[in-house]
Amino acid sequence: MNRPRSNAARAATGKVRIIGGRxxxxxxxxADAPGLRPTSDRVRETLFNWLQPVLPGARVLDLFAGSGALGLEALSRGAAAAVLVERDARLAAALRATAARLQGGEAASVVQADALAWLHAQPDGGFDLAFVDPPFDANFWGGVLPALTAKLSAQGWLYVESPPGADALPPPEWALHRxxxxxxxxYALYRRRSTDATVTLANDPAGDATDAIHERTPRE
Known part of the structure; x- marks a missing residue:
């Protein structure tokens, strides 16, 4: 997640952990940055249980990287490469330092840039999976989700995180999967409607572990 935006010093005031893989x-x-809200361990555990069949070898985009929890979790679990885009220079520097200390961390490419401007400059079809979890108070979904569509492969997957009730839907060519x-x-996982659905993503074996999480699988 990409969170600006104060000139005050940003000390690391908390931790999240990578919960699976190498x-x-x-x-x-x-970091102590306005609006920085890493995806919780519980939500990430659910999401990556869904995604595990399609992660090996995947090209991943974490568009609002923040702590890097989503992009680095994907690499830990078998993705081939991940681009982590973060506008805040200090957060981007911290991501580079984290990747440098991980064995195999060179698979993470950190880009310090405005997410939407960077996205428009990318070639089409470069990613298999994208995570979109922007600052909730910035309403980026309407601009980012249409622009992102062409950057994902024909077999691509799209994860979107937003406040409950927000208008954060991707274009119609994306079907809600979980x-x-x-x-x-x-939190919602989408796939292209034209995808030949030869991969069935796993149910979350811990899905009933807490009543704070409510999951739905749409009828297709």
């Missing part, structure tokens, strides 16, 4: 247990700094919610967020 870097399991690695702790990531969460979704869930907490009191603070709605």
């Amino acid at each position: 870097w399991r247990g690695t702790r990531l700094d969460v 979704e869930g919610s907490t009191r603070e967020v709605r």
Whole structure:
């Protein structure tokens, strides 16, 4: 997640952890930056259980990277490469430092840039999976989601996180595959409607572990 935006010093005031794969247990700094809200361990566990069949070898985009929890989790679990885009220069520097200390961390490419401007400059079809979890108070979904569509492969997957009730829907060519919610967020995984659905994503084996999470699988 990309969060600007104060000139005040940003100390690392918290941690999140990578919860699966080769870097399991690695702790990531969460800076004291306005609006920085890393995806919770519980939501990430659910999401990556859904995604596990399609992660090996995937080209991943974490468009509002923040702590890097989504992009680095994907790499930890088998993605081939991940681009982490972060506008805040200090957060981007912290992401580079984190990647440098991880064995195999060169698979993470950190870009310090405005997410939408950077996205428009990219070639089409370069990614298999994109994470879109922008600052909730900035209303980026309407600009980013249409621009992102062409940058994903024909077999692409799209994850969107937003406040409950927000207008954060991708264009019509994306079909809702799985979704869930907490009191603070709605999280949803989409795939292209034209995709030959030869991969069935796993159900979350811990889906009933807490009543704070409500998951739904749409009828297709």
